[in-house]
Amino acid sequence: MENKKTGQQLPPTHAGDGGEAMEKTEDNPISDGPKKAQKPQDAGWYVAVVRVNCEKRIAIDIQDILDNKAIWFEYWVPTKRTFVVDRRTNKRKEKDRVFLSTFIFCHVSRKDLNEIRFRSDVYKMLTMPGSKDIYRIPDAELENYRQFVECACEEVSAYTAPLKKGQKVRIFGGNMQGIEAYVQRVKGKRAVIGCEIKYIAGATIEIDRELLQIIED
Incomplete structure (x- = not known):
């Protein structure tokens, strides 16, 4: 009598069975992770x-x-x-x-x-x-302070006390062009100017007076 070896019948393979990459289709969407909120x-x-x-x-x-x-x-x-x-x-x-x-x-x-x-x-x-x-915090106030801190070429000092009132100026040259601040004190051809987020924090830098334009209220 002839012996015949019989094996288990395997179903036909389909894409994705063996872990290979699958093409993204409407029937088979691939998740890209959490959807970014607006x-x-x-x-x-x-x-x-x-x-x-x-x-x-x-x-x-x-x-x-x-x-x-x-x-x-x-x-x-x-x-x-x-x-x-x-x-x-x-x-x-x-x-x-x-x-x-x-x-x-x-x-x-x-x-x-x-x-x-x-x-x-x-x-x-x-x-x-x-x-x-x-x-x-008002958006404009935060953005002005952020640019003041991040764009400064000079060393910036931080403190959490309110700034003293002084002349309001706008920087019109260099990396900090357009940023508004207040004069704290004058040192020859240089001036110390400050910017603040009200009730929270302030920052000051020393800058050339020639780069400052007075803002008339």
Whole structure:
């Protein structure tokens, strides 16, 4: 009697069975990950207060979580570039350091603030003096301050006290052209000018007087 080896009948293979790439079709859509949310019309700038030296890490984590929830969000952690000496090589190298410690500037819809506000690593959202309402920074004020800090060729100093009143000026040359600020004091051919986000923080730089144009109210 002839012995015949019988094997299990296998179904015909189809694209994708063996892990090979599959062509994207209407019947077989391939996910590109979480859909990017659209910027809401009521998006505004708010400030979250967090632990010192953790600003960037926490901001990135907030971004990742809100992206996965399809909630529109962007942040700004002010930094300034400084030069430090490497102890091992004894060479100077550039390093970005946080300019305003403990602050994360959050651009988000007011209705989504609780996603940030009630995190265990967020101490609080900044409010107006004498008020419980979370303070929204005017967009133009934030943008002017941001350019002041990021575009400065000179070293920028930070402090959290309100700036003194002085002559309002506009810079009309160099990387900071168009930025508005207030004169703090004059030092020969140089002037110290300052810019602020009201109730939150200020910054000053020293600049050539020739680059300043007085703004008449």
